[in-house]
Amino acid sequence: MVLFRLLAILFALFISVLHSLPWSIDLSESQGPGTTLQSFSFNCSSYMPTLELLSVRPPTGFFNKPSLHSLHGLHKGVYVGKVTLSSSARLDALAVNHYELQLQYKCGNFVVSGPLFVHVQRDPGRFRCAGPFASPAGEFIYVPETVTPGALLYTLLLPGLGVQRAQMNITSAQDPPLFPGPFSIDEQGLLRAPSQGLSGQALKSFQLQILVSLGKGQSCKGMLTVKVLPAPSSQVSFPQKAQSITIPEDLVPGSKVIQVQARGSNLLYEIISPLPSPLYSIGQADGVVRTTAPLDLARAQGAAVTKLQVRAFERLRPWASAEFDLTVNVRAVNQWPPRCHPALLVTQVPETTPVGTVLSKLTCVDPDSAGAPLDFQLQFYNPPDSASLRLRDRVLEVNTTLDCDTPGACFQHAASILVLDDGQPQMTTEVPVLVMVTPVNEFSPACVPRTFRVREDAGPHTLLGSVVGTDADYPHNSLEYYISGGPSTFAVDRLSGEIHLLGPLDYEQQRWYKITILLIDHSQDWDLNRHRSGSCTVTIEVEDVNDHAPECEPPFQELTTYTPLGRSMEVTKVSCWIPREPQRSAFTYSIVGGNSQSRFRLQGTVLMHNDTVLGPPWPEQPCTYELLIHVADAGPSIPHLSTTTTIIVHLVPWRAGTVATSTHRSTVSSTMTPLIVTEVEAFWKPEPWFVVVLTATGAVLLLALGWLLSRILRGFAQLLQAPSKPARALLLNSVPGNEGSVERLMEAPRMEMSQVPRTSMSLQHFDGRAHDVRTGRDYLFSTRTGARRWL
Numbered sequence: 001m002v003l004f005r006l007l008a009i010l011f012a013l014f015i016s017v018l019h020s021l022p023w024s025i026d027l028s029e030s031q032g033p034g035t036t037l038q039s040f041s042f043n044c045s046s047y048m049p050t051l052e053l054l055s056v057r058p059p060t061g062f063f064n065k066p067s068l069h070s071l072h073g074l075h076k077g078v079y080v081g082k083v084t085l086s087s088s089a090r091l092d093a094l095a096v097n098h099y100e101l102q103l104q105y106k107c108g109n110f111v112v113s114g115p116l117f118v119h120v121q122r123d124p125g126r127f128r129c130a131g132p133f134a135s136p137a138g139e140f141i142y143v144p145e146t147v148t149p150g151a152l153l154y155t156l157l158l159p160g161l162g163v164q165r166a167q168m169n170i171t172s173a174q175d176p177p178l179f180p181g182p183f184s185i186d187e188q189g190l191l192r193a194p195s196q197g198l199s200g201q202a203l204k205s206f207q208l209q210i211l212v213s214l215g216k217g218q219s220c221k222g223m224l225t226v227k228v229l230p231a232p233s234s235q236v237s238f239p240q241k242a243q244s245i246t247i248p249e250d251l252v253p254g255s256k257v258i259q260v261q262a263r264g265s266n267l268l269y270e271i272i273s274p275l276p277s278p279l280y281s282i283g284q285a286d287g288v289v290r291t292t293a294p295l296d297l298a299r300a301q302g303a304a305v306t307k308l309q310v311r312a313f314e315r316l317r318p319w320a321s322a323e324f325d326l327t328v329n330v331r332a333v334n335q336w337p338p339r340c341h342p343a344l345l346v347t348q349v350p351e352t353t354p355v356g357t358v359l360s361k362l363t364c365v366d367p368d369s370a371g372a373p374l375d376f377q378l379q380f381y382n383p384p385d386s387a388s389l390r391l392r393d394r395v396l397e398v399n400t401t402l403d404c405d406t407p408g409a410c411f412q413h414a415a416s417i418l419v420l421d422d423g424q425p426q427m428t429t430e431v432p433v434l435v436m437v438t439p440v441n442e443f444s445p446a447c448v449p450r451t452f453r454v455r456e457d458a459g460p461h462t463l464l465g466s467v468v469g470t471d472a473d474y475p476h477n478s479l480e481y482y483i484s485g486g487p488s489t490f491a492v493d494r495l496s497g498e499i500h501l502l503g504p505l506d507y508e509q510q511r512w513y514k515i516t517i518l519l520i521d522h523s524q525d526w527d528l529n530r531h532r533s534g535s536c537t538v539t540i541e542v543e544d545v546n547d548h549a550p551e552c553e554p555p556f557q558e559l560t561t562y563t564p565l566g567r568s569m570e571v572t573k574v575s576c577w578i579p580r581e582p583q584r585s586a587f588t589y590s591i592v593g594g595n596s597q598s599r600f601r602l603q604g605t606v607l608m609h610n611d612t613v614l615g616p617p618w619p620e621q622p623c624t625y626e627l628l629i630h631v632a633d634a635g636p637s638i639p640h641l642s643t644t645t646t647i648i649v650h651l652v653p654w655r656a657g658t659v660a661t662s663t664h665r666s667t668v669s670s671t672m673t674p675l676i677v678t679e680v681e682a683f684w685k686p687e688p689w690f691v692v693v694l695t696a697t698g699a700v701l702l703l704a705l706g707w708l709l710s711r712i713l714r715g716f717a718q719l720l721q722a723p724s725k726p727a728r729a730l731l732l733n734s735v736p737g738n739e740g741s742v743e744r745l746m747e748a749p750r751m752e753m754s755q756v757p758r759t760s761m762s763l764q765h766f767d768g769r770a771h772d773v774r775t776g777r778d779y780l781f782s783t784r785t786g787a788r789r790w791l
């Protein structure tokens with residue numbers, strides 16, 4: 001009964017509900033399949049009523065068709081309808097939390113329709129696998145094969161899990177070779193690709209069974225299927241997004257910088273920033289980036305860093321493109337050697353230039369960087385290792401004396417200044433330096449006084465000696481010699497300084513000369529007209545030479561001497577002198593002929609008879625010796641004039657018992673001039689027959705001469721009526737010979753020369769014949785007047 005009443009109350013409620021359409025109900029998402037959403041009761045007595053679900057929005061199969069059944073008994077004609085959740089119902093407030101169900105009730109002609117709003121309420125304490133993951137087919141994930149290894153592929157979110165952590169495990173097998181490596185999922189539901197990556201796995205599917213378990217025994221399962229997609233071939237991409245490159249600044253325009261290459265087919269390239277691009281261009285087809293202008297950093301400061309944006313796109317589908325950032329850094333390059341002014345240093349300075357004189361100043365700049373420091377080095381080529389020049393702060397100076405008075409070609413200093421910059425690579429400039437040093441005639445020549453001796457009989461061109469001049473200027477022997485003053489007996493060789501004799505000398509007139517030698521230098525100065533001179537005195541001493549042959553007094557001696565056996569005794573004395581030079585007394589005497597068996601010897605001027613010699617027995621009869629005494633002057637040097645005097649000795653042996661020896665001297669009286677035969681020192685030795693013939697011819701000639709003279713004199717006498725004594729012919733004879741040879745002496749008849757007129761220059765004035773070794777000529781001379789007549 002109670003139940004029945006309760007139902008009646010419900011019916012009344014239901015009917016009222018039915019009439020107050022639309023209906024709205026709240027439903028927890030945790031309600032499972034079969035849950036009744038709503039019940040309806042209807043009165044329909046005479047018809048079979050229907051209840052239909054016309055539509056569900058959003059469409060879903062979560063709701064069953066409404067059911068309708070009649071109550072029996074007391075309440076005939078009363079029907080109850082129900083709306084329940086279907087077996088597939090998985091309510092999820094996060095997915096759909098509101099459904100609108102359109103219901104229609106029919107009872108005969110009576111039709112009622114209206115919506116039923118279902119509000120799904122969240123259930124915070126509920127956890128379950130939901131969505132496609134939990135569906136039998138599972139969730140599908142599409143991944144390109146180019147995905148980076150270990151990349152996050154998918155996040156598994158489960159409703160109701162909230163902040164709680166669940167254990168998520170992949171329970172299906174992931175062993176190779178089917179899998180490249182295991183996928184992984186963590187407790188936050190993050191599914192990651194295998195660490196080996198997925199390249200090469202295109203078009204493969206990997207099924208992953210995933211078990212989600214929470215404490216309190218709650219767990220659910222689902223499936224994820226990873227499908228690997230091939231890399232899209234038509235897609236344009238660069239292997240890297242950006243690149244930086246450094247190039248040297250000395251690239252000529254048009255040089256290749258880099259080649260960019262994008263992935264894709266049938267691609268073109270362009271620079272999209274900066275636009276326009278002043279320094280770089282890109283090959284449209286090949287992607288080669290080239291320079292279009294000089295990258296001179298010194299002039300174009302902005303060229304140091306350039307950010308280029310390069311785009312690659314498909315020729316036929318320009319919208320398929322990729323971009324690439326290229327940063328080009330330009331590195332400064334040392335391109336230019338320093339530039340110097342002047343580029344060549346050539347100068348000429350005199351050798352007397354003082355130390356410290358500035359020769360030149362060098363100005364150099366580095367075109368690569370104007371203010372960069374430069375290094376300067378001085379190098380010598382000729383002479384090497386010279387210290388004569390120095391470089392101080394770009395200034396070339398004289399360092400040591402440039403003196404050129406020592407031998408050696410120091411008139412040119414060849415060097416170079418090396419200018420180095422500090423760039424990389426280091427560039428250098430060589431500035432040639434040529435310093436020509438001109439000679440200066442600084443010093444006067446000089447010579448030392450000298451004294452030369454010369455024989456007074458020296459001939460012309462005799463060399464007396466040399467004057468040697470010296471000059472401190474180089475070349476040291478560049479001198480000329482002159483004799484100062486007017487014409488002189490002497491001459492000096494202009495070049496050699498040799499002094500020669502020009503004229504005759506006479507000791508008796510001038511015993512010495514003083515001449516001044518003048519020295520003039522030349523070729524020692526840049527200015528050839530600049531000379532210096534010096535002088536010195538040369539003394540020439542004339543040596544006395546005997547000019548006359550000695551004469552002996554008496555010139556001829558004949559004497560008879562009695563000599564005891566075995567004793568030496570003085571026979572006579574020879575006394576000779578030179579009448580013009582009586583002071584000259586040194587003579588040499590020697591017996592040169594007639595001394596057979598060496599019976600005589602000379603003790604100075606004394607002729608001794610030598611009887612002590614062991615020789616052939618002493619002759620019983622008196623015998624006569626004709627001794628030839630050679631007398632030569634002993635001049636200051638060699639004897640050169642001589643004479644020969646004759647002494648005839650009649651030797652009468654004196655028997656033992658004779659008390660005294662006596663000598664009967666028969667000398668030629670001074671009033672009577674004897675014939676003097678002077679020996680001539682010549683080396684002519686004629687044959688004996690020639691002598692005989694010559695003698696005979698001479699005699700015949702003399703006779704003829706005598707006859708002729710007598711005829712002439714007689715003619716004169718007859719003419720003048722004054723007869724005079726006939727003159728005797730003078731017999732001259734020359735007996736040449738050498739030491740040891742037997743000389744023939746011809747005794748001339750004595751004559752009275754006083755009778756001969758002195759004015760006449762006839763032959764009888766000359767009473768001797770001599771030979772002058774200086775001239776090589778023979779001459780006749782007169783012992784009384786000293787006159788000579790050359791033959």
Ligand SMILES: *[C@@H]1O[C@H](CO)[C@@H](O)[C@H](O)[C@H]1NC(C)=O
Pocket residue numbers: 167168169
């Ligand atoms: C699931 O993985 C966790 C580690 O994440 C592990 O400790 C646990 O034992 C695993 N459970 C099963 C059932 O494999």
Ligand SMILES: *[C@@H]1O[C@H](CO)[C@@H](O)[C@H](O)[C@H]1NC(C)=O
Pocket residue numbers: 386387388389390391399400
């Ligand atoms: C300059 O001369 C001095 C000697 O006088 C020498 O020691 C020095 O090295 C020279 N300098 C140069 C740069 O040659």
Ligand SMILES: *[C@@H]1O[C@H](CO)[C@@H](O)[C@H](O)[C@H]1NC(C)=O
Pocket residue numbers: 568598599600601610611612613
């Ligand atoms: C003369 O005699 C001396 C000895 O009294 C002897 O020495 C000398 O040689 C002799 N002279 C000559 C020329 O023979």
Ligand SMILES: CC(=O)N[C@H]1CO[C@H](CO)[C@@H](O)[C@@H]1O
Pocket residue numbers: 015043
């Ligand atoms: C709701 C409804 O109309 N109820 C009616 C059903 O029919 C009986 C009698 O036949 C009425 O008494 C109810 O009021």
